[in-house]
Amino acid sequence: MSLINSAPKHSKLLRLLEPKKPSSFLLLRHLCAEPSSQPPKQDDEAIEATVTQALELLQQTPHHDWASSQPLHTLLFPSSNPSPSVLFQITRRLPSHSAALNFVDYxxxxxxxxDVQVLSSAFLAVLNLAKRESNSPETLSELYRVSKEWKIPLNVDAAVLLVRSFGMAEMVDESALVFNELDPSLKSTYVRNVFIAVLLKDGRVDDALKVLEEMLQPESEVPPNDGTRDAFFHGLRMKKRNGRWLSIEEIVQLVVRFGEHSVFLNSIMLNKLIVQLCRSHQIDQAWDFLRELMKLGAPIEVSCFNAILSELGRKRDVNRMNSLLREMKDRDIQPNIITFGILINSLCKLRKVDAALEVFKKMSEGNDGISIEPDVITYNALIDGLCKVGRQEEGLAMMKQMRSVNGCAPNTVTYNCLIDGFCKGGEIDMARELFDQMKNEGVMPNVITINTLIDGMCHHGMINSAFMFFNEMQGTGLRANVVTYTTLITAFCNVNNIDKAVELFDQMLKSGRSADAIVYYTLISGLTQAGRMNDASNFFSKLKEAGFRPDIACYNTLIGGFCRTNKMDKAYEILKEIEDVGMRPDAVTYNTLITYFSRLGNFSVALSVMKKMRQQGLVPTIATYGALMHACCLAGEIDEALKIFRNISKSKLFPNTIIYNILIEALCKNNKVEVALSLMNDMKVKGVKPNTTTYNAMFKGLKEKHSLEDAFKLMDGMIIDACNPDYITMEILTEWLSAVGEIDKLKTFLKGFEVSPSDAALETLQA
Structure with missing residues (x-):
């Protein structure tokens, strides 16, 4: 048999298959219950007497005279069939393997x-003696050569001894030689099990598979047994530097083929395989594997179904979850608390809380003959689900119900779910009450509790309260983590209290906490928004010193800040660094630069930046076009602005109200009211709704042109569009219509309208 050295390929899968016995060749001595090939026992006293007498004669007679010793001949050969048991015992009790070998030769x-088989028993004793001596592998190798020379066939025990001993000595080629030369009738399941273990220990997976393949054939004369299973899967787990690892697909296939011979892994190992399939996102294969095992009669337990159910829950596949539950019912596999927990948790995550409550009710009331008392995990999943959909009061009621169950008291997770729910709902006072309640009941809050409350306070504008609570908790020994500090730092940055944010950052470092990249990004962004670019640059340097690599968003933040503070040389430095580190500017980078040059009125440079942007395969946004058009309009280049406007459609983008307003305002200011009116009509045709700013720009332009009839039409259109006039509209129309004696028109126009504040500021922000 040719042994193949397989290329090593590491895999974590088989580490899951925990052995049930110590990792040792001693395990293989018990791989099967096959009877030993040692001679059958005879009368103990008679055997002992013969053995003792023979040993005395052998000791008294030189070994070259044994053949001529009549007393020895008479004792050992009372008939033509000497006792195998006697000869085995005599050989085994001789002082050395060499003396035993002389006796076999005699x-x-x-x-x-x-009977030559009697010699096989005696030769086994020689091998046993040699195995216990020093230099045994070489001695055993020589004895195997002698057995072939003397034509003494090995029996099963002798073959196993040699295969195993050579394997332990890492003489696997010799093990293979023994196995290959063994009489086919002796290559039993037991012998094959030992040989498979030797091959796997040496990493020769493919050779082991060849031996196993013969055993796994449908009509095999040497079918696998539990020993084969243990030898094979234990062997695959052994950590070797050489030898490939089987893929999960190969293992699953082998498990099924073992099952066809009614040899199965235990339920724990089967469950681990199914879990591994699920974690590898092979849910279909896991399901098919489970069905095949059930068809073969494997010892499937509910945990295997739970593994698949859990993965289906993560995928939010409710239909297949229901299908799996029906299959469990059809096969009379009773769900347990974990099954119900998976269902309830999955439904809650899908926001199907009422369905989860229905499952909870069936579980508690004992429908279908099943009555399972819920545990704290089940209650917590329901409470969290209720709070996530804004039903905090029902969550509180569930906690009260929970207290009535023996051994099911609320824990930290229970309170954290409720506190989070009330914080999300803006009921910070109730969240604080629950925090005090949990402490009074002896339930210890953790850092998640603290972070939840601080985050809730910050999100609802209670930053000072959050900071006071933070200091209070620090005094009680509840240590904050980086999430706590990040929440507070972000909150103070958002209200432009940068000094406090920096102070908290320094405090975090002094307390032994390591800042993560998010904290640095938050401070860089906050300092940039506050216009403190020197400080932002300082934190940018600290970010890199801490071993973090800035992302493009961080670079863009700095570029935007330098542009806003007119420090273009610094912005260029950042652009150069982006190039040096192997990154590429993104659409935000280009838009920032285009907006900057547009604001300066340098639209030629802005257009050049846009051209490079396109060359990089990046698509300009509506905001990009809006910035360019605004720059052109400021520079009085209305035709160029119109050209850019026409390019928007070619780029498959759709102009919005802001884009139209930029052009309409510029056209009206430049006495091109007719073009502006035409543009406004185009706007309506394309489904873009004009706003108050649009109408105000047109009213100003029409007033300058004294186009009263067009103004009346626009007033009617404004009513149709339900676009409320603001104080600017009122100033324009009141002054104009009063001057031309059309105050009644204004009164009619204002009927049913409530004058709204100007939305111009909002529009500017959107642009």
Whole structure:
């Protein structure tokens, strides 16, 4: 048999298959219950007497005279069939393997010995003696050569001893030689099990598979047994530097083929395989594997179904979850608390809380003959689900119900779910009450509790209260983590209290906490928004010193800040660094630069930046076009602005109200009211709704042109569009219509309208 050295390929899968016995070749001595090939026992006293007498004669007679010793001949060969048990015992008790080998030589030279199998038993004893001596592998190798020379066939025990011993000595080629030369009738399941273990220990997976393949054939004369299973899967787990690892697909296939011979992994190992399939996102294969195992009669337990159910829950596949539950019911596999927990948790995550409550009710009331008392995990999943959909009061009621169940008291997770729910709902006072309640009941809050409350306070504008609570908790020994500090730092940055944010950052470092990249990004952004670019640059340097690599968003933040503070040289430095680190500017980078040059009125540079942007394969946004158009309009280049406007459609973007307003305002200011009116009509045709700013720009332009009839039409259109006039509209129309004696028109126009504040500021921000 040719042994193949497989290329090593590491895999974590088989580490899951925990052995049930110590990792040792001693395990293989018990791989099967096959009877030993040692001679059958005879009368103990008679055997002992013969053995003792023979040993005395052998000791008293030089070994070259044994053949001529009549007393020895008479004792050992009372008939043509000497006792195998006696000869085995005598050989085994000789002082060394060499003395034992001389005795075997004496036996085989005696014509009274007719059965060569008797010599096999005696030779086994020689091998046993040699194995216990020093330099045993070499000795055993020589003895195997002698057995072939003397034509003494190995019996099963002798073959196993040699295969195993050579394997332990890492002489696997010799193990293979013994196995290959063994009489086919002796290559039993037991022998094959030992040989498979030797091959796997040496990493020769493919050779082991060849041996196993013969055993796994449908009509195999040497079918696998539990020993084969243990030898094979234990062997695959052994950590070797060489030898490939089987893929999960190969293992699953082998498990099924073992099952066809009614040999199965235990339920724990089967469950681990199914879990591994699920974690590898092979849910279909896991399901098919489970069905095949059930068809073969494997010891499937509810945990295997739970593994698949859990993965289906993560995928939010409710239909297949229901299908799996029906299959469990059809096969009379009773769900347990974990099954119900998976269902309830999955439904809650899908926001199907009422369905989860229905499952909870069935579980508690004992429908279908099943009555399972919920545990704290089940209650917590329901409470969290209720709070996530804004039903905090029902969550509180569930906690009260929870207290009535023996051994099911609310824990930290229970309170954290409720506190989070009330914080999300803006009921910070109730969240604080629950925090005090949990402490009074002896339930210890953790850092998640603290972070939840601080985050809730910050999100609802209670930053000072959050900071006071933070200091209070620090005094009680509840240590904040980086999430706590990040929440507070972000909150103070958002209200432009940068000094406090920096102070908290320094405090975090002094307390032994390591800042993560998010904290640095938050401070860089806050300092940039506050216009403190020197400080932002300082934190940018600290970010890199801490071993973090800035992302493009961080670079863009700095570029935007330098542009806003007119420090273009610094912005260029950042652009150069982006290039040096192997990154590429993104659309935000280009838009920031285009907006900057547009604001300066340098639209030629802005257009050049846009051209490069396109060359990089980046698509300009509506905001990009809006910035360019605004720059052109400021520079009085209305035709260029119109050209850019026409390019918007070519780029498959759709102009919005802000884009139209930029052009309409510029056209009206430049006495091109007719073009502006045409543009406004185009706007309506394309489904873009004009706003108050649009109408105000047109009213100003029409007033300058004294186009009263067009103004009346626009007033009617404003009513149709339900676009409320603001104070600017009122100033324009009141002054104009009063001057031309059309105050009644204004009164009619204002009927049903409530004058709204100007939305111009909002529009500017959107642009």
């Amino acid at each position: 036996l085989r030279s005696n014509s009274a010995l007719q």
